[in-house]
Every structure is written in C-alpha cells, then in structure tokens.
Amino acid sequence: MKLSPLKAFILLLAFVATACHHKADLSVAPPKPLPPGPEFKCSHDTIYFRNSVLPIIISGCGKTGCHDEATHKSNHILDNYANIITLVKPFNPQNSKLYTVLFSGSEQRMPPGTPFTIEQKSIIYWWIAQGAYNNKCDSAGCDSTNVTYAASIAPICSAWCTGCHGGSNPANGMSLETYDNVVACANGGRLMGSLRHDNGYSAMPKGGEMLSPCEINLFQKWINIGKP
Numbered sequence: 001m002k003l004s005p006l007k008a009f010i011l012l013l014a015f016v017a018t019a020c021h022h023k024a025d026l027s028v029a030p031p032k033p034l035p036p037g038p039e040f041k042c043s044h045d046t047i048y049f050r051n052s053v054l055p056i057i058i059s060g061c062g063k064t065g066c067h068d069e070a071t072h073k074s075n076h077i078l079d080n081y082a083n084i085i086t087l088v089k090p091f092n093p094q095n096s097k098l099y100t101v102l103f104s105g106s107e108q109r110m111p112p113g114t115p116f117t118i119e120q121k122s123i124i125y126w127w128i129a130q131g132a133y134n135n136k137c138d139s140a141g142c143d144s145t146n147v148t149y150a151a152s153i154a155p156i157c158s159a160w161c162t163g164c165h166g167g168s169n170p171a172n173g174m175s176l177e178t179y180d181n182v183v184a185c186a187n188g189g190r191l192m193g194s195l196r197h198d199n200g201y202s203a204m205p206k207g208g209e210m211l212s213p214c215e216i217n218l219f220q221k222w223i224n225i226g227k228p
C-alpha cells in the first residue's frame with residue numbers, strides 16, 4: 001500500500017507525539033521510595049533486590065499467562081535475579097527495558113492490566129540507579145515478638161501474594177487481600193504447605209523463590225497463637 005503525503009505526515013505527527021509522551025514520563029527521576037520503618041535493620045537508603053524489587057516483579061509480572069516459566073511471553077521469564085537483570089542496564093534506569101516498559105509510549109506498557117503505582121516504579125528506578133545489585137536485607141521486618149495480621153502478615157501478603165491473589169480475578173479463585181481471606185486460606189490447610197514448598201502443594205509464591213525462613217515462621221507462629 002502506498003501512503004499519500006498527507007497520511008504519511010499524520011503518521012509522523014502521531015509518532016512524534018507518542019515518542020515525546022514516552023520521553024516526558026521517563027526524563028524525570030521519580031521521588032525516592034518511602035523510607036522503611038524502624039524495624040528495618042539494614043541501610044535505609046539502599047533499595048534491596050530481594051526485599052523490594054523481586055516481590056513487585058513476581059506478583060506483577062510472573063503471573064500465569066504473562067512472564068512465568070510456563071508462558072514466558074516474548075521470551076522473558078521474570079522470576080529471579082538472573083533473568084530480570086537481562087532487562088537492566090545497571091546505574092541507567094532510563095535505558096533499562098525493565099523500567100521503560102512501565103510507561104505508556106511506543107511500546108506496549110507493562111503490566112498490561114493495572115499499571116504499577118508511582119511507589120513501585122520508583123523502587124525499580126532507584127534499585128537500577130544504585131547499580132541493580134543482587135542484594136538483600138536478612139533481618140528486614142522479621143520481628144517475631146509480637147505477631148499480628150496487621151503488623152506481620154498483611155505486609156508480606158501485599159508484597160508477595162496479592163499481585164496474583166487479588167483484584168477481581170484472583171489466582172486459584174483465592175484472594176489474600178483481607179484478614180478474612182488469609183484466615184480462610186490458613187484454615188483450608190494449604191497455606192503452610194505451599195509456603196514450605198512441601199510435596200503435594202503448589203509452591204508459593206509461584207515462580208520458584210521461597211519466602212525467607214523467618215517470614216515462613218511468622219505465618220506458622222501467627223497460626224499457632226490463634227491468628228490475631
């Protein structure tokens with residue numbers, strides 16, 4: 001098909017408009033993510049891959065039908081450091097695919113459903129800007145002296161689980177967004193087996209990575225003391 005000069009001009013305008021829109025979103029560094037609470041025993045200026053970045057990517061991008069091992073759309077499996085880092089230019093978020101695909105522009109914006117929040121985007125931005133290391137804080141948020149749903153369980157679920165087990169069409173027909181949801185899951189008896197990756201259970205969070213032993217203990221302790 002041959003393009004008339006007018007059509008070609010309109011196409012060019014549309015291209016320039018989307019290209020500029022893309023650039024405008026990306027040229028400004030987002031604000032630094034909110035500082036962690038006092039229970040966070042590592043550097044408050046560092047964005048840790050295992051604590052902050054991986055959960056966002058697993059539950060936002062590793063869903064069934066997206067970039068999990070079975071589906072791996074456009075050949076990107078996004079469930080561990082080795083495959084995530086292939087989309088990153090350390091210290092250079094603006095040129096890292098992992099960051100640029102989060103914005104609308106010439107490429108298809110990811111994730112296709114609900115876009116990441118500003119906070120989630122800024123975590124990814126600052127992790128890359130700091131060098132995109134495979135780092136983690138072991139003692140983060142794992143205080144088991146006073147275990148409650150609000151203080152101990154809900155933050156883990158919203159970081160690691162609700163990206164899949166949330167919204168209007170939760171994975172496995174099972175939301176983990178509220179106290180009642182998580183209690184129902186625990187009462188069903190499948191929760192601990194999945195978290196411990198026991199035989200006969202689907203390993204959670206889906207995608208290979210396991211919660212830390214301390215986080216898994218928080219769930220067990222919460223169940224043992226009557227799910228406060």
Ligand code: HEC
Binds near residue numbers: 176207
């Ligand atoms: C990437 C998406 C994803 C994430 C993240 C995820 N799940 Fe799942 N979950 C699923 C899917 C899909 C199923 C259905 C079973 C399957 O396909 O393996 C499932 C099933 C389950 C089951 C039932 C397992 C069984 O063997 O009966 C439990 C319990 C569960 N998830 C808990 C969790 C918890 C707790 C977290 C967070 C620590 C979590 N999931 C994170 C996708 C996810």
